[in-house]
Structures are given as structure tokens and as C-alpha cells.
Amino acid sequence: MSKRESEQREQYNKIFIEQAPTAIAMLDKDMRYIAVSQRWITDYKMQGKEIIGQSHYDLFPEIGDDWKANHQKCLNGAIDICEEAPFKRADGSIQWIYWDVRPWYVSEGEIGGLLMHTGDITPQKEREKERNRMLEILDKTSEVARLGIWEVDLKRNSIYWSPVVREIHEVEENFQPSLDTAINFYKEGESRDLIRKSVEKVISSGVPYDVELELVTAKGNSIWVRSVGNGEFEDGVCVRLYGIFQDINHRKLSEMALNKANAELKAIFNSKSVAIITTNDKGIINHFNHGAEYLLGYSADEIVGAKMPFVFVKMEEVERFRQDMFQKYGKDSFKGLAENNEFDVREWTYIKKDGTKITVQVTISAIKNGDGEIIGTLNVASDISAIKNVENELLRKNQVLNFAERLSMIGNWQWNTVTNEVRWSSNLYKIFNVDEETRLTYDTYFSFVHPEDKEMVTNHVQCSLEEKKFPDLLHRIKLRDGTVKNIQLLAEIITNDAGDVTELVGTCQDVTEQRMAEIKFRGLLESAPDAMVIVNEAGNIHMINKQAEKLFGYSAQELIGESVEILIPEAYSAKHRGHRSDFFANPKARHMGEGKELFAINKKGKSIPIQISLSPLKTEEGVLVSAAIRDITSQKIAEKKILKAKEELEVFAKKLVAQNTKLADFTQITSHNLRAPVSNLNSLLGFYKLVQSEEERVDLFQKLESVVNHLTLTLNTLVEALNIRKDNNEDKLEKIEFHSLMVKTQEILSGEIMRTGAVIKSDFSKLPDIAYNKIYLESIFLNLVGNALKYRSADRVPEIYVSSGIENGKKFLKVTDNGQGINLKRHGHKLFGLNKVFHRHPDARGIGLFMTKTQVEAHGGSISAESEVNVGTTFNINFN
Template sequence: MGKTTKKPKLKIPYLEIFIEQAPTAIAMFDKNMCYIAASNCWIKDYKLQGIEIVGQCHYDLFPEINQDSKDLHQQCLERAIDVYDEAPFKREDGTVQWLYWDISPWYISKGKVGGLFIHTIDVTHHKESELKKARTEDIFTQTKEVAKMGTWEINLATKKVYWSKITREIHEVPEGYKPNLDKAIDFFEEKTSRPKLRSCVEDTIEKGIPFDFDFELITAKNNIRWVRVIGKIEIIDGKYSNVIGLVQDISDVTFYKTQLSKAHAQLKAIYNSESISIFSTDSTGYINHFNKGAEKLLGYSAEEMEGKKDPTCFLYPDQVSKFREDLATTHGKNPDNFSHYEDLPVENVNDTREWTYIRKDGFTVPVQCTVSSVKDDLGKNIGFIVVSTDISELKKYQNELIAKNELLNFAEQITLMGHWRRNFITGQGYWSKSLHEIFESQGDGSDFSQDKFEALVHPDDKQMILDHMRETVQSKTFRSFTHKIVTPSGRVKTIHVMGKVVTNEKGEITEIIGTTQDITELKMAEKKLKGLLESAPDAIIIINEEGTIQIINKQTETLFQCSPDELLKEYIEDFIPNILPFIKASKFSNSNNTRQVGVVEELVGLRKNGEEVPISINMGPVEWESELFTSLAIRNITKQKAAEYKILKAKENLEVLAHKLTEQNRQLADFTHITSHNLRSPVSNLNSLLDIYKTTDDEVLKESLFDKFETVINHLTLTLNTLIEALKTKGPHSDEDVEEIEFEDVLNTTKDLLAGEILKSGASITSDFSKCSKIKYHKIYLESIFLNLISNSMKYRSKIRKPEIEIESTNLNGNIMLEFRDNGLGIDLEQHGHKLFGLNKVFHRHPDAKGVGLFLTKSQIESMGGTINASSKVDVGTTFTINFN
């Protein structure tokens, strides 16, 4: 035993020396995979120079060794031998070595393993060569497919023609298609390409002349393609053996060359444009290109500028200094003695700002100018290109902006209205100057926080405001509402708020915009109305469309001998049986009937104790806070019944009087609705223009909108004055109201009033007044007719197409007619035709639908002795025809 233990100890030192001098990479390990010895090649291959590895664990030096390799080592320690020709070994630094290895155990004594020998050969270079070759072959195959390049061959001995797969695909023939030489050439365009290719192939076969040309090919599927065909002779044993070649589909290349040529022509046209100033400088700052637009803008010729001057000759020094300072700051350079030609060798420069150019004649011109760097193929700056646009007109409009803004503020003051917005992303709020005045708050349109607003809300309405905000956020819809505020001076005001929720593409709220109107006076008028009801001699009941009692006066309590709690919110037929059919019938009454509209006689009222009271009722529609109600004036006619003979005697006079009163009420209601409608449209238009102004980023559009603001405001003032004058007449129109009017003038006025809606909807309005250009008519009525019919066409436009409105006049033997045609939603006349021109009748769920426009239009036309009728088809459009005689 002693002898066997000493033997390996004596051999190991010699073995270590042998291993260290071995010409290949070999290492000796103990059973714990700790190094006993390693060859110099091992040290070099595995980059272990300068490291004392003897005694260190192999796994500590190479932590990247995976568990599979460790398991393999353990198997080899159990007297197994492993050999692997090629295996990747990924180093910790990310590099990969390809290794040949063989692992075998060494023995301390017979049958007793002392550790492992690992012998490796680095075959990385060989493996990479193989991979590169395979990759090259794969790339070549893919390149041919991507480049749409196929091969072809003509065997001169057999005259057979061979096409590769891609060649067949280019010709669009089946996979098994076998061409001959004549058929192959017949695929080409017959006038030019075919004879040229035939000549080339013949020269190659007979004289060995190679060719490389582009030809027009017509495929088997009759598609036209451009191909590049290359052919050359193959010589074997000194004889012409085959003609071999390539065919490449270059249709896309030819197309892009054509497009590039067009783009170059377009770019050249832009550069030579006289409307845009373009010049460029070289790396030293001198102008090397100066286009016609620059000549026109600055008054210098290209000959005066190119290669002779730099841009500072027509720039103010302080603007140049500011430009250089800004560029230096932007690119992190020292502003002192900074030069954008020398200190920005590779940086991208793209600077847009306003400059003032000094023309050759000494006059100045403001421009919007963009300076961009010009780079060579290596990405280095070789100069700058400058594109400038004359903004003289823009500056002129800017000077008018303050005045027009004052006009807008004035319009808000007239209507006691202000506008606001709240940004949900930044949390900031904005109030207009007029809104600050309503709230008596200090501000001129600057940010206004939600906390400051809530502090001004009346204590009774704070919870309602919070509930409304919560509902708006959840539903993403802003419902208009009314609430009270307490101003810093202690005044209690009532305001009405309308708004719109703005969302992004994800449906998230980004902003809420809206208007706030001081309706304190309106609420006071409501109180006066209630006072008026109390002073009325008759019992007054106001009901909603469902027939529920909403408002009563004291006389109602006396008549029915009930308390307010027993009357309010109760059903009207519980107190006046069978009244609803009369109410519904009154809505469709015709003013030509001899019976007075809305008057119902000899009904019975039921008191609390069941007693029946004979009553008469005068009823009419009432619009209040955008809702429709019915007012019932109820009179106890018990005494009249008792004195029936007196009533019969005075019946005729009473009917005449009632007719006059009813007609006056109708005229007053008609005038009221005209006033409301003609004022609402301009105000609505102002809101539309304001909405466009706030949402657009186009400065030119913004400026043009102010002209429209002024037009609408002037027209609003004119409408107010006109209606006041009309009110003073207190009677039907006279001959003085009729004047000669141009249809085109009325249409232009209407377009100005609806400018915001026209822009917003993209409506197209065309007219043909060639057959009859003017009419003698009531001007207010004619403007109202145009306004109602055109605004209806845009309001009820189709969601899938832009509105198109056509207006045409005719004159048949002195009978003047107008047709208004649109392509909107259309109306189902079978279902709604009988109530088309009824008051407050709407046929589409449009938020602004009031049902007043067509009623007013019909009333105005008929009052002047004319008629109006309609034809319509759902989702096709509607035509209104007006006969003025």
C-alpha cells in the first residue's frame, strides 16, 4: 500500500512539467475541479495570463460554466470519457468560443480516480468560417429573392432553355413551364424590346458578345414589367457551350426613378418659386444660392449676392447676436465669440423665428424664417439653408387683434355672459374678463383655481355643484344648470352655466369649456311673473307635457278649495276631467277656424268635496327655461250660467273680443319667438366662432374669425334695432315694411350670421338667382326665412357626408318661387308630415332643436299671402318650395 501511494506523488511533478510544456491546451484537475497544472496554451486560450490558477477552482475562474457542464465533469470523474467535436462556450464578457474537447480521468492508483484531464482545441476561426460561408450562401439566396433576380441558361448543343424558380415567377408562368428560345423572347414587347433582345442573344451565340440591357416584358398574365437581362457565353474546352445569364425585375426601380425625377422637378419648382424666399450659405457664411423669391423679397439680384455677400448685409446686428446666443445655449456652447459655422460642425440646426429683413431700397419687411443645417455625406455641416415668408399682412392683423378682442368683450358684456375653461391635465382654470366682472373677482383672464370658484358659490348650492361635477366626470357629458353665487360685495346672483367636455382619443377628459351667464334679472322676472299670476282675476294653472300641475295661484286654491300641497305635482284631470284632449287639440288648431284657439267652454271643475263647478278655460303654450308648458286660465262661470240669457245676448261681442285677444296673443307670441330665434342664432354663431377660435392652432384662421365676430355683432345690433322699431308699430305690417330686396344680399347676410356653423360643418352653399334676382317683400321676414331654412339644413346634416345646400329662384308669369334643397337626414313625411310646420315640433334628436324655425317660416310666408311645402326622403335630403304669391 505504501508503494502504491508514493508512486503517483513521484510522477505528478513530472506530469505537471509535461502539461505546462504541452503544445495544445490541456489542464489537470483534482476531484474538486481545482487546478493541479495547465499548459501555456491553456493559459493563453482562456486568457488566464498573470493569474495563479494552481489550487483555484475551475468554476470560480469561469462562473459562466453551466450546470450541464458540471454534471458532465462529475460523470467523467466516475471513469467516463467524453469527446465533443464542436461546442459553443459563451464567456462571461459575451464572446463565444467554439471548442473541440476530450475529457478523461487520471488515476492515483488502479481503479482510483484522482481527477480529470481536459484537452481542448479552439476551433472558433474554423467554425466562424463555416458559419460565414453558410450565411453568405443564405444571404445570396435571399438577395436574389429580395432583388427579384432569376437565372436562365441556353444549352447550345440541345437548344434547351432553363429558367430558375424566380425567373418563372417574373414571367408569371406555372412551376413546370418549359420554354424554348423563341417562346422566351416572345414574352417581350414586340416593337422595341423583342427585336433588340433577339439581336443581343444572336450576337452572344455567334460572336460571344455579352449584353446587359433593360427591356419591357409582358408576363403570361398580361402584366407589364421592366426587367434587366444580362447574358454572356460560357466556354468549355475552347468551345461555346452555353449562354448563361440573369433576369431581374426592376419595375419598382424604374417607377421610383420616374417618381424621383418628378420630385426633383417639384423641388426645383419650389426652389424657383417667387412666393417663398430661399437662399443658402456655404461653410464660410457666404451666400451660394439666392432664388427668385429672395430676389423679389429683398430687392437684390442673385448675381449681386451669390459668392459675394453674407446674410448680415440685410439683417439687424442685434437679431443676429440673439440668434447666435440662442443657438449656443441650445447646443451647450459658450456664447462668447460663438459662430454657428465653426462651433457646430455636426449638430442639427433647425431654428424658426421672426426676423426683420432690410431691403435694398432701405424699407424693412417682417418674415417668418427657418434656418436649417445642410450636411454632406459624412454628416458634417457644410452650410445653412434659409426659408423665409413675408408676414407683413400677419403683423397687420396682429395690430388689429386688441381692438377685435375688445369687441368680443363688449359682446359678452351686452349679453351678461363670460367664457371659461378648465384643463384637467394641468388643473388650471381660465376666466374671461367679462366672467371676472360677473363674479366681481380680481382678474383679467389669468388662471383661476377651482377652490376660488367654490368659495363664491352660495352655501345652499355647494352640494349641488359637487354632485354636478361628479356626474360630469362619470358621464363625460356636461349638463347645463343654474345656481347662485355670493360676490365679494355681498350680492347674491343667479347664473346659468353651459359647457362642453373635451376628451382625447382614449376617451379621457382633457378639458371642459363653457359659458356662464348672469340671469339674475331673468330670475327677478320669474318672481314678477309669479306676482302677476297672483294678481290675475282668474285661477291660473301651468302644467307640463305630462299633464302634471307645476304652478298655481291663490285663485286656484279658492276655486278648487284645495291647499297648494293638494294641487302641486298632481294630475290635472283629477280636477278638470277630460281636459287633456282639448289641450292636445289646441296644439294642432288652425288660426283660420272661426272658434278661438285654446278656449274651452262649459267644462266642469271638481272641488275637494266633490262639488262640480262650471268653468271656462283659456289655454296656450308657455316656454320656460327651454321646456314647454301649457298655461290654463280658469274662470268660474257659475254666475254666467245663472245669467245665461245675458251671456247669449253678448255672445257675439264676446267672440269678437276673444278672437281679437287671441289674435293679439298669437301675434305677440309670434313676435316673441321671432325675437328669440333671431337673437339666438347670432349668439349661437358667436359661441361656434369662439369654439373654433379656442380649438384651432391656425393663427391665420384665428385672425379671420375676428372679422366674422365683428360682422355677427354688427348684425346682432342691427337686428335688435330693427325688432325694436317693429315692436313700435304694434300692428300688422304695412306697405312701408315692403321693399325691393336682392336674394343674393339676403344670402350673404345669412352666410355671415352662420359663418361659424358653416366652417364647423364644412357646408357647401350654392345659389342660382339668374331666373329671378329680387323680390318686393318684408325684409325681416325674408332674412328670417333664409336663416331658418339654411340653419336647419346644417343642424340636421348627415353624419356620413358634408352638407350641401342649393338655393334656386324662378319666376313663372310673375309668380316668384324659391327652392331650398339639402342632402341632410331627411324627414319621414308619412309619419311627421301633418306636424312638419307645427310649433315646437322636432323630428330629430338634435340638442339645439327647438321646433320654432319652420313654424315661424310658415307663419311669415302665409302672413304675406304665400305658401310653403316640403318634399323629403330619409337619409337623402329635403326640398322646401316657397310660393311667394
């Protein structure tokens, strides 16, 4: 070949290379460029550079010695071909390429240089990597969602179960099911019949099925599952069955529990025993249940639509309620109750349709929607008129007893020997002529003891404390004005578990001028509201009053001198003689038969429930005992009614408070925890509308699908949480991997991460997992990472770093960002408060940090923050 032909051929080659659609370079033996294609310049980002004549190694300084050695081999006649390899560029980026390097010849046997044919396959590798990642996510999602696949080959009579399906059935990995054994896993009866009919229908007519069934696993556990199936046909004959299989036990149990709770709430609302009235935010009544109709005499049609305060409530009580609420909360009554999640319980006077006034106990609370806005009020009322009547009667009788104490010149006292504190009844202050504001000790009492009796009193008290028994004590006292009185002390000594004296409780009676007291006593006896029977030591009736005659049906002449056992039922009379002897051996004021039910018998033989108080009296005739006997027939009836009403009210209150708490928790957690994934969906939808290539649309659709799956899982988890909280007060703890939870959080927030370009890093090597409530921990991650994105700085790319570890034996979690930061000096005291916001962000609600603090503290942990404005914030969580 002539030199001219060679040069012409070389020129043609250069033109061919420069116009080639792929990346081709032609180099001489010194590895200097002779020609390059436009694709070569584009692939290796050499636009605007001088290439021809330049050394290949100058333009690619990152080429190592191993590649240079291969080039030398090619210059000696070798061919170097590689389908793919990473090429680390000088700027640190990785470029995946393939190449075909071979020599070109000037003439036969003479090598003129190298031809390099390469291709940039980095985009394909990235897509492959992303596809593998999505497949991995899909596998994990199926595992988390407890969703598997199955297939039945009717030709070969073989069944395939995916690992998740085997796991749901709780069988061994090598278990090989058949169509019969698979169906036999379903609970005998309705579930087994339904799956059998569904399979037969697919095979016979090709109708697919989607059913929820109860299944008994190989380990005997009963669970709910969802089975979806379809058929494949050849020449009209079903040859294959296939479908999906999912564990829906938690969701199904939650649904059943929720239906039960709704039924119970409906039963409560329709109850006649309790009036339930609700209003809208304008105070207009919109619900009036059967109990309210029964209580007030109005029909629901008459009341619904009316203004609440002006129908059956006294306006002065409404105004008093408003004033109380304003004084307590400093704002409108229902706003105060709603913001503090409280309710008000008080007595109201309701006016029935016929004008009758009744006393009711009403629980008032605000009704809020999912956004925490007040949309009405709830009023739950029950009639307590009978209870109030009994209370008033008991109060009146107590006042009568206090009056009787004053008339009898008896006072009661308590002496705490440990603190030396003494308490006197009002009448005892009067006996000693001391102001009731006076601070009392034992020395206060002892200062009144007559000088001539001090030694006797000291010895008596000391002996009583040693023997733990206080005999009656009669001595004189000298008042401040010089008046001398005779008093009689009766006492009971109380000891602790160690036998040490801790307290003395007793009575003190002024017995000055005994004869005058006896005359007065007779008048007191007749005026006493209770039946009074005075018995001597022999058990014979010494005196009775008119109330005793009325109670027992005997005249005084018929009873005086008779044995007191005439008034006691025969079944108890024998024991009573022994009790009477014991009392006279150690007479002291006390209630008879404390803790027991006592009965008397009247002249007609009728048994009467009674209360008896015994008081000894020292007279010239010896010790007498005064028995105050009270007919408690009506009180017993009232007590039974009160107890029954109290039990019913307590049961109802507990149910109502529990239901309200669950509804409030479920509403608040649902509204907050669903906001982030819904917002993320909006962001992804925005990106989806902007992209133009089908490839990007597919990628974004996969992200949308992932977020929807997480949203579904969140809803199922929240429903499950409601069921768990209803049936079990204890939180369910499970082992949770921080890395998996971090991946899930980033997927939920992927739209926001893409939009902001946020860089999120994490390090869980020092504490990879923790046993915790899954719902709470997911909410904590979502709140803290979501806040870091929400309150990012406008001046820099968001950077978030999440780490875990153990410090001083305590497990911790830290979330650090470079966002706007918080002025802790100004807002630190309310950082974790409910409805507290610190930035002008349109989505700020002031609930996230409050919920996070509540969820952390629910497991004995704590949360704190370190922050600097315009620098960033670190939240520190210490687990218990």
C-alpha cells in the first residue's frame, strides 16, 4: 500500500470514528488521540477540551498501572474485552463502562495504535440497583404485611406455598401440603365449608373468590386469614389455581372488638337509667336519648333543635357554672374543658315538663373533632333526688346527735401519743370554757386538772398506758375563772402492730351536781330522738323513754324491772347475757356490735333492724348503762338504694370515661400519625404530574405504592391498638430494629425528602434494636424526622442524623438536624406542651412533640432538647 493510500485510509478511519454513534477513540502507539467520536466526548464529559494529540493518560489521570499494562499488551497485538466494570473518575464518581480495546494496523503486521470502543452503562446499573432494592422492599413488605402467595397445579396435583404462607400455617419448611390437607387447616364448620365451596366454584365456573376465614394452625392456634383465589383454564378445563394468602388476625379481632364497643355504646345511649344530651357548637340540642325522655318527660321531637340552657335548666345555675369555669380556666367554659381534656361533674336542678324539680348529677364535657376543634357538648345526667333526700335525712340526724351531745354535756376527744396532738369536739371546748382556736396538747388538758387531783390523774394515765387499758376516771378540773367541775373520762387505747400505744379515743362528761344532772337527764331522755333504755348491772330495765315505748309497743310499766333480753330475739338472747357481763366488767362508751347487724323484737314479735350506742353511768345505785336505740329500717332501705345507685354510677362512669379516653386517644393519634403519609402522598403526586418520561413515572408510582402500603399498615395498626387498649391495660412490647424503622420512616416521608433534597444519615451499630411499643416508636420516629424536614432552614440543604447507643447503662436515641432551631430561653418551658407551636409553619399544630413526650414517658423514659436558632436542634430520648 502506498503512503498516499495509507494516509487516505487513515483519514477515512478518522472520519468514520468522529461520526460513529457509539463511544470510539483512535490512539497512536504513544497513546495519543488521533480521533474520537462525539459520543466519547459526551460519555466522558470532555466537552470544550482539546483532545486530539493529547495523551490518553493526561486526560484520564485516574487510570492505574493495571490498565496501562493491559494497553501495552494490546499494542503488542492482544485484544481486551470487558462487559462491565466500575471506573472511578478523578472527581470521585463511579462510572460503569464496557470496552473493546484492540490494535489497528498501518500495514500487515505493523500496529499503528489502539482502537477503543466503550459504552457508559451507568444508567442501566443504577436502574438495576434500584430494581433490586425495590424487589427487596417488596419482599420485606410482604413479610411485614404477612402476605404470601400459593399455587395449585391440578395436572400434577401439587401445591406451592410461599414462606409467608407456611409461616402463617405454622408448619415446617419441608411440609408438603395437598389440596385436602390444605383445606383441613380451616376451622371445621362455616370456614371449611366456605373455602371448599369457593374452590369448587373456581374449578367449575372460573369465578374467583376473596374470603375471610378462621384457620387452625399446625400448632393449634386459631387465627383469621384472608384467602384470594383464581383459576387458569386450558380448553375450558381448570388446570391451575393461584392466589394470595394473608394473616388478618389482628385486624379482624380489632373489627370485632370495635363492633362490640359500638354495640355497648349504643346500648348505653339508649339506656333509660341515664340521660344523654348532646348539642352542637351553637348550643342547639341535636341528640336526646330515651333516658332523657324518661327523666324529663319531653319527647326527643319536642327538644331536638331547642337551645340547651333555656329548656329545663335554671339560668342561675348556668351562670354559676360559667363563672366557675372562667375562674378555673380564665376563658369560655367549654374551651377550658376541651383544651385541658377535662370534664365537669356537679349537681344541677332540672325542671321536668310537668314543672317538677329534680336533683341530677351531670357530667359535662366538650366534643371535639379530629382537628381538636369544639363541635359541641356532651351532658350525661342521672337522677339523684332519692340519694339527696337520704343525705339530707342523715345530716339532720347527725345534727340531732350533736345537739344531744351538747344537752348531755358530753364531749369526745382524741390524743395522739406519738405527736402529742389532741383533738376535742366542740362541746368539750365548752365544758372546759376554752376558745376553739386554741392549739391542744396533753399539757393543755392537764393544766385544768385540779391541783389536788394531779397526782391521781398522772398515776392513772401512766398505769393505763402501761397496761393498755383505761378504767373510768372521775376527777375535778378548775377552769380559768376558778369554777370547779367534776368530769368523768372514758377511753379506748389504740396500739400499732408492734403493740405500742399510738392513740387514745374517748369521751368526757361533766358530772357536776349529779342529782341536777339526773333531773336534766330525764328531760333529755324524753326529748331524745332515739329510743333510750337504761339497764342496771343485773340486766334489768331501769328506765325507758317515750320513743322506746313507741318503738317496742310496750308501756314503761310493762318493761321496767324486766330483763333487757325481752327486747332481743331469742336466737341472740343467750349470747347477749355474756356480752352484757363483759360490758359491765369494763364499762365504756361505745357502739354495740360494731361491724354487725343488730336486731330487736317488739311486743308483736316483729324483728326490727337497729343501731345501739352504749354509755355507762355511775350513780349512787351503781353503774347503769344507757342504750340509745335507733330504728334503721328506712336507713337500711336507703343504704341499699344508695349502694345500688353508686355501683351503677361507678360502672357507667368507668365505661364512659374508658370509651371517651379511647376515642380521644384514637382520634388524636390517627389524625397526627396519618398527616405525614398523606402529606407525603401529595408531594409524590406533585412530582408525578411534573415528570415526562415513562421510566420516571414508573419509579414514582412505585414510591406512591410503597407509601399507600405504609398508610394501610398504619391504619391497621391503629385499629389494632384500639383493641389492645380495650382488652389489656398493658402496652404490647416487641423487639424493633432501629434500621428497619428508619427505612420505613424515610419511605413514608420520601416525597418530602425528594422535594427538599434532604440528606439523612443514621448509625445504630451501638444499639441496633429495642423492646418497645411498636406504635409509639414508629410515631416517635415519624414525629422527630418529620419535624426536622418541616422546620428546615431555607438557607441550606436539610441534614438529619439519627443514632442510638448506651451511655451510663441507659439506652438512648438522638435525632439531630441543621434546621431553624428553637429559642429554648423563650420557649423551653412549653416545648413539649399540647398545642404549643414555635414557628410560623402552616402545618404546625403543636401536637407532635406533646405526643412524643407522652409516648416516651408512658414507658418510663424521658425526652429533652438542645437547640440553637439558625444552627439546628438535637432531641435526646433516654429509654427506661
